[in-house]
Amino acid sequence: MSNLPTPGTYVVDAVHSNIGFTVRHLVAAKVRGNFTEFEGTIEIGTTPEESKVTAIVQAASITTHNEARDGHLKSPDFLDLENHPTLTLTSKKITAKGGDKYTLTADLSIRGVTKEVDFDLVYNGTGANMQGGSVVGFEASTTIDRRDYNVAFEGALEDGSLVVGHNVKLELDIEAHL
Numbered sequence: 382m383s384n385l386p387t388p389g390t391y392v393v394d395a396v397h398s399n400i401g402f403t404v405r406h407l408v409a410a411k412v413r414g415n416f417t418e419f420e421g422t423i424e425i426g427t428t429p430e431e432s433k434v435t436a437i438v439q440a441a442s443i444t445t446h447n448e449a450r451d452g453h454l455k456s457p458d459f460l461d462l463e464n465h466p467t468l469t470l471t472s473k474k475i476t477a478k479g480g481d482k483y484t485l486t487a488d489l490s491i492r493g494v495t496k497e498v499d500f501d502l503v504y505n506g507t508g509a510n511m512q513g514g515s516v517v518g519f520e521a522s523t524t525i526d527r528r529d530y531n532v533a534f535e536g537a538l539e540d541g542s543l544v545v546g547h548n549v550k551l552e553l554d555i556e557a558h559l
Contacts, residue, residue, distance in 0.1 A: 386425045386507045386517045391557035393421035393436065394516070399554045400438060404527075405546030412450070412545075418442035421470075423517070423557050429483055434472040440465060458534040465492045473497065481505070485521055491530035498523050500553075514558050521553040 401415040421436030440460045444451055455462040469490040476484045483502040488495050505518035527533075527549050534545060 384507075385427075385429070385504075387515060387559070388425050388427055389559050391423040391425060391517055391559055393419070393423070394556045394558055395419055397556040399552075400436075401552045401554075403550040403552070405548070412445055414443060414445035414451075414454075416440075416442045416468075417444060421555075421557075423519070423555070425517070429475045429477045432472075432475050434470065434475075434485065434487065436470040438468040438470075440468060459532050461492055475502070489525070492532060494530045496525075496529055498525060500551075510558055516556055516558045519553070519555045519557075521555070522551060524548050524550045 395418070398419075399415055400419055401413065403411050403413050406412045416438045418439035419436060419442070421434065424433040426432045440462045441455065443454050443460065445454070454460055457463075460468075470487050471490075472485060472487045474486045476486070478484060481504040483504065485500040485502040487498055487500065489498045500521040500523045503520045505520060507515060507517050510516045526547050527545075528547055
């Protein structure tokens with residue numbers, strides 16, 4: 382087992398973290414985006430199994446660097462921002478896989494639907510921040526089917542190709558401090 386961070390409650394540093402996603406567009410390309418407003422805590426226990434993660438993401442902060450597309454993603458066709466202003470993640474368990482690799486099993490809530498999801502989790506290590514405090518780094522990824530969360534927009538071209546793919550890859554790059 383790898384060296385674990387010092388036990389304690391770490392606060393996610395949104396300035397040095399990223400919550401991103403990738404989805405197929407028109408079969409041929411991928412659209413990448415991220416959320417710019419989020420908060421979270423990582424409670425490091427004495428073992429991975431005793432650790433917990435919580436996060437809240439502001440749906441309005443979604444960006445794909447295209448104003449028209451971002452507006453559509455905030456609409457009832459996708460995130461339905463007016464009725465569901467946040468996305469949440471709450472860990473259920475963390476399982477060691479060997480070395481610095483883990484499985485993070487969490488409840489992921491999008492559009493009022495909560496599903497259990499497994500993330501591939503990597504502990505990147507511990508360091509010191511500019512003020513001499515302790516920081517930790519993690520990466521986590523998973524792929525979800527957006528239809529499982531009632532994100533069911535089904536635009537299609539004449540040949541039947543989907544405008545937006547069903548599978549969405551979620552990628553979290555997290556830095557947190559004590």
